[in-house]
Amino acid sequence: MRILVVVAHYFRPQEGADLVGGLGSGRAPFAKIAALNAQLVALHRHFGPRRASLDPDDPQGKGRPADTLDIVVLTQPGANLLDYVGLAPPAFSVEHADVAPMMLAFEAQRIMRERAGAYDLYAYMEDDLIVHDPAFFAKIAWFAETFGPRAVLLPVRCEMGWTGTPAKVAIDGRLSRDALAPFRRDVAPVLTGSWNGRSQSFRLPGNPHAGCFVVTAAQLAHWMAQPSFYDRDASWGDPLISAATLAPGKVFGLYKPAEPDPWFLEIEHFGTRYAAIVAPEGERYGEPPLLALVEAASRDGAGALAEIAQKTGLRGDTINALIAEAGELRWRLERLERSRSALFKALLRATFRRRKPSR
Numbered sequence: 001m002r003i004l005v006v007v008a009h010y011f012r013p014q015e016g017a018d019l020v021g022g023l024g025s026g027r028a029p030f031a032k033i034a035a036l037n038a039q040l041v042a043l044h045r046h047f048g049p050r051r052a053s054l055d056p057d058d059p060q061g062k063g064r065p066a067d068t069l070d071i072v073v074l075t076q077p078g079a080n081l082l083d084y085v086g087l088a089p090p091a092f093s094v095e096h097a098d099v100a101p102m103m104l105a106f107e108a109q110r111i112m113r114e115r116a117g118a119y120d121l122y123a124y125m126e127d128d129l130i131v132h133d134p135a136f137f138a139k140i141a142w143f144a145e146t147f148g149p150r151a152v153l154l155p156v157r158c159e160m161g162w163t164g165t166p167a168k169v170a171i172d173g174r175l176s177r178d179a180l181a182p183f184r185r186d187v188a189p190v191l192t193g194s195w196n197g198r199s200q201s202f203r204l205p206g207n208p209h210a211g212c213f214v215v216t217a218a219q220l221a222h223w224m225a226q227p228s229f230y231d232r233d234a235s236w237g238d239p240l241i242s243a244a245t246l247a248p249g250k251v252f253g254l255y256k257p258a259e260p261d262p263w264f265l266e267i268e269h270f271g272t273r274y275a276a277i278v279a280p281e282g283e284r285y286g287e288p289p290l291l292a293l294v295e296a297a298s299r300d301g302a303g304a305l306a307e308i309a310q311k312t313g314l315r316g317d318t319i320n321a322l323i324a325e326a327g328e329l330r331w332r333l334e335r336l337e338r339s340r341s342a343l344f345k346a347l348l349r350a351t352f353r354r355r356k357p358s359r
Contacts (some may be wrong), residue, residue: 002119003047003137006108007092008240009036009127012079029317030294031287033084035128035270038086043071046134065139068119073127074107091110105243111231112220122220122245125212129157129217130268138241139195139265143202143255144216146193150250152219153202154210155267159275163292164284169275170262173357182236182246183208200264205256209245212267215252223251307332 011032044050047069053061071092073082078103082094097107103355108124115122133139136155143153161167183204192201215223223229228250232239236246248254257264273286286292 001047001121001137001141003070003121003222004115004119005043005069005071005123005125007036007071007073007125008108008110008243009073009075010079010103010104011081012101028329029081029084030298031271032127033081034288034291035130036081037085037087038130038270039125039127040085040092042130042132043069044091046131047137069117072111074104075109076101076104082296102239103232103243105240106230106232106234106247108243109124109247113230115223116220116224116260117217120217121214122217123212123214126240126244128270129211130270132268133251136265136267140214142195143193144219147191149189149216149218149222150187151254152215152248152254153212153265154205154208154213154256155256155265156256157210157269158263158266159269159272159285161272161275161279161285162288163286165279165286167275167279167283169272169278169285171269171274172205172207172209178261179236180206180208183249183254185253190258191255192307195264198260200261201258202255202264203258204253208254208256209241210256210267210268211244213244213254215248219252223248226251260279261269263304295339 013029045241047067049064049067049069050065051061055061073080073092073094074097075082075094076098077096095107096109097104099107105124105126112122112124121141123137140153143151157171159169159171161169186203190201190203192199194200228247231247232243233246233250234242236242245254257266272285272287279285
């Protein structure tokens with residue numbers, strides 16, 4: 001499968017709180033870095049062509065040349081955190097857009113139009129969404145093939161409590177009838193199909209926003225033929241939300257999973273910004289512990305990290321070093337086991353060292 005993913009990414013904390021908050025940039029940069037890294041790595045983990053194995057004969061180590069994953073990070077010069085994400089440039093490409101920051105997400109449609117015909121699926125995502133389902137894109141392609149080119153399947157956004165209580169929380173609350181009016185056209189309220197032999201239904205949701213959308217090549221061609229394509233209408237909520245939801249919603253019926261599996265298609269929204277609000281009394285849906293440590297260190301100095309190191313008695317690299325050393329020893333032993341002559345020589349050396357008198 002050939003997949004194009006366009007990610008809108010922006011970070012410039014010195015600007016006004018309203019602007020950076022709307023772009024998800026109002027927080028310390030560590031969460032943004034962690035979210036973007038997790039997003040890009042997850043896409044490559046499940047859909048990227050590069051595969052390897054310690055055993056070159058393993059089928060798991062063979063690449064996937066028939067698959068294409070191209071990720072374009074849409075951003076602006078000097079207003080991003082790409083230097084800190086830690087991935088080699090082939091993992092993604094960068095395109096700069098000379099537009100108002102809040103209008104950045106609309107440029108994903110322009111990039112899709114420029115690359116129309118080159119991919120099977122075209123995706124737009126905000127920079128804090130993480131795919132965990134290896135069948136994510138296959139389900140979306142199946143949905144379009146089953147229900148026709150005018151229906152688009154969106155994932156349920158959720159957040160996960162990483163500390164405190166490990167709960168999964170759906171974060172797209174129900175909207176008012178007026179807010180849903182642009183999406184309530186003459187489309188079926190419920191669709192039902194069979195995925196891998198199991199019945200699954202989908203409905204027009206109480207909140208169509210997902211921070212992302214995916215369309216097939218045929219759907220993109222149909223969309224580009226409509227006057228609303230790339231019209232940059234920011235009238236629904238704010239420009240970021242409009243680009244992700246109103247833009248495709250003008251043309252397609254937007255559906256989310258219903259029964260029997262309401263989590264049939266999901267995507268994680270990094271952090272617990274919304275989930276923390278609904279935690280029951282006495283419980284907490286908290287952030288990942290390492291992120292909390294780094295943010296504490298940036299706020300309170302290195303004392304927070306030093307305290308952990310002192311309590312555990314470990315350097316930060318100790319565990320990784322031990323794992324690497326164990327791996328190297330295991331590899332050397334396997335080499336010896338495959339070669340009788342090498343094993344015999346190693347045994348002689350060990351015996352000689354044991355019998356050699358100490359001085």
